[in-house]
Amino acid sequence: MSTTTVGTHVTPSNVNRTRDRITAMFLGNEALRGYTLLSPTLVVMAIGILVPFAILLTMSFWTQVAFEFDTTPSLNNYAKALEHPVYETLLWRSIMISGACSIATVLLSYPMAYYVAFHVKRYKMLWIILMTLPFWTSYLLRVFAWKVILGFNGVINSGLKSVGIIEQPMEFLLYSPTAVVITLAHAWAAFAILPIYVSLEKIDRSLLEAATDLGDGPVARFFRITLPLSLPGIIAATLIIFIPTVGDYVTPALLGGPDGIMMANMIQAMFGKVNDWPMGAALSVGMMVTVAVFAITFMFVSRKATEQIG
Amino acid sequence: MSSSDPMISIRSVAKSFGPVRAVEAVSMEIAEGEFFSLLGPSGCGKTTLLRMLAGFETPTSGEIFIDDQPMSSVPPHQRPVNMVFQSYAIFPHLNVRANIAYGLRKQKLPKQQQNAMVDEMLELIKLPGYGDRRSHELSGGERQRVALARALIKRPKVLLLDEPLGALDKQLREQMQLELRALQRSVGITFVFVTHDQEEALTMSDRIAVMSKGRCLQIDTPNRLYEAPSNREVAAFIGTINFFDASIKSVNGETANVDAGVLGEVKAPVGDGTFASGMKVLLAIRPEKLSIESKKPKRSAHAVEGVLDAAAYLGERSHYYVRVDGIERPIAVSAQNAHRMLEGIDDQPRPVWLSWSSDSAVILDAK
Structure with a gap:
């Protein structure tokens, strides 16, 4: 700003003064600097999350009348959701399947993360990349791949049959909650490995030596030092998997069969063929609240547990 | 054990890491109740030797005897030694009491007796009432004392100390030198102390082994090392x-x-x-x-x-x-x-x- 056009009211000194004032304001107010840094994300989140959520919440108090919305606020949808046992069943099933999936994923991922953190000396990054390999293909493709593996004449059944271990194909593999748990656990494994790996990698190796020095064998040391110190990673991994999988609808729709249908499939139906958007909105809000309660309780309990170990 | 037998006997112990020879055929004997220092510049092999005593490293050749027992087949968690780590390695998820009592698990003591032992240790390290604190609430000097108590509560035959005063400021370090020396006299446990600080070694030790490039140059009392060095390297390194x-x-x-x-x-x-x-x-x-x-x-x-x-x-x-x-x-x-x-x-x-x-x-x- 070294040149100014003649005739404008803005003189260089004016510009500088304004600029100085803005600079001073930024330097003096740390919160303002913080919000400025956050602002692009805040805008996206406001438009992408808060606005749709507000619409959803509003709609959940409406009523569907044929092809019209009755916009008089009412709690009818919520009352219906509590009355009908099918919604409760679906909600519980969603939580159970997703809970089983979170536990299975963490149990499978922990040894892998442990191996890379403690036993791989070189090329750790390469190992991590290899473990995230399932993510290089589309989610839908992976679901179909599992269909091929778990199917009536799929890889597992025909393999076991040809070896002679089973005579009839195992029917519970596909179109069942088991299939959903297996597929989701595989699909989300990398999300569990990374936080667990980070928390294991962060453990000061001299703590492990100190535990050994104080008389702990490998097993005692694992349960007294390694596991409690990696708990933050386990908690993060569990939540990262539980929250999105509880609302998953692709996998249950394709692999779940009648017993594997989850809440999200019902919500989808409400917005689709049933054409009762307000009811779908109410179910969504209800599910969101339930998941939030579960997640917060889980976080609270595990934090208490971590303190208890100490 | 007869009184003439050494507590620790290191017999031509060598250690190589791939092509790097960290310790070359070192032999020394350390008496029971002795305050023995391993002194040398960084990379001289003193820490490697200490870690071999603790069992964290296995000698490439030679044998270590502790209290007349060969140690080559004894895993670190079963050796009659305990270690104070350079970083102190205080367990961050445990409070001071649980840290100090950590090594008592196998003894399966009644809770009361265990608490009494921890309290006694807290008295010994002059931190009574610190039992409920967590490691992040402790200063460097306090952590150092907790690490010491945690190792001493097991009544080891030998206490290994890996530059335990290195992270403290000068005044605190000098105070801790005197305290550590007094503590060693009162508990009567053999101390093997690793340091690169010659003044520290001279102040505290009964005997010092001066090491350089994986070899042991001279083992002697502090004043003989200073006044009658046996070779050029020792003379130049000390003072x-x-x-x-x-x-x-x-x-x-x-x-x-x-x-x-x-x-x-x-x-x-x-x-x-x-x-x-x-x-x-x-x-x-x-x-x-x-x-x-x-x-x-x-x-x-x-x-x-x-x-x-x-x-x-x-x-x-x-x-x-x-x-x-x-x-x-x-x-x-x-x-x-x-x-x-x-x-x-x-x-x-x-x-x-x-x-x-x-x-x-x-x-x-x-x-």
Whole structure:
């Protein structure tokens, strides 16, 4: 700003003064600097999350009348959701399947993360990349791949049959909650490995030596030092998997069969063929609240547990 | 164990990491109740040796005996030793009480007795009432004490300390040196102490092993290491020393007469090695063993004239550097400032006389 056009009211000194004032304001107010840094994300989140959520919440108090919305606020949808046992069943099933999936994923991922953190000396990054390999293909493709593996004449059944271990194909593999748990656990494994790996990698190796020095064998040391110190990673991994999988609808729709249908499939139906958007909105809000309660309780309990170990 | 048997016996222990030879055929014996230090610059193998005692590293060859038991097949968690780590390694998820009681798990003591033992330890390390604190609520010195208590509560036969005072500031370190020494005397446990700080080693130890490049150069009491170093490396590593080229004129048991050029003929005790007439050797004299005067001293065995080159005032003493014709490097002299020197130190070049008594030098192999 070294040149100014003649005739404008803005003189260089004016510009500088304004600029100085803005600079001073930024330097003096740390919160303002913080919000400025956050602002692009805040805008996206406001438009992408808060606005749709507000619409959803509003709609959940409406009523569907044929092809019209009755916009008089009412709690009818919520009352219906509590009355009908099918919604409760679906909600519980969603939580159970997703809970089983979170536990299975963490149990499978922990040894892998442990191996890379403690036993791989070189090329750790390469190992991590290899473990995230399932993510290089589309989610839908992976679901179909599992269909091929778990199917009536799929890889597992025909393999076991040809070896002679089973005579009839195992029917519970596909179109069942088991299939959903297996597929989701595989699909989300990398999300569990990374936080667990980070928390294991962060453990000061001299703590492990100190535990050994104080008389702990490998097993005692694992349960007294390694596991409690990696708990933050386990908690993060569990939540990262539980929250999105509880609302998953692709996998249950394709692999779940009648017993594997989850809440999200019902919500989808409400917005689709049933054409009762307000009811779908109410179910969504209800599910969101339930998941939030579960997640917060889980976080609270595990934090208490971590303190208890100490 | 009979009292003459050593607590630790290290027999030609060597350790290689791939092509790197960290420790080369070191042998030493450490007596029960001894405060023994491993002293050397970083990378000299002292920590590796300590870790082999703890069992975290396996010797490539040789054998370590602790209390007459060979240790090669004993895993670290079953050895009768405990360690204080350089980083203290206080378990962050446990409070002080649980940290100190950590090693008592296998003893399956009643809760009350365990608590009593921890309280006793907290008293010993002068941190009573600290049981409920967490590691992040402790200062460096407090962590150090907790690490010590955690290791001592197991009543090990040997306590290994890996530069435990390295992270503390100077004042705290000096205080802890005295406390640690007093603690070791009161519990009577054999301490093996690793340090690179010679002053620390000299202050605390009964005996010191000076190590360099994986080898053990000399094992001796602090004052013998300082006053009678057995070779050139030890003399140069511990404190400051002046070396003068000399040649042997005659050897008489523990002492020898040497011709030290401009310093004249000097009689002094000899270090390690075999000496014969005509051999090139080094005459070594500590700076504080030299007296500096402006006039020729009347009654000294040895004296030489030189020119004051530089001087530095250090408070309780001053350092002088004196050039003597025929000697390449200036000679370092350290003198107590017995009188007040409000005017500062006079470091104008001027002729001075250096003198020393005949038993204050040592003759070392020139290699």
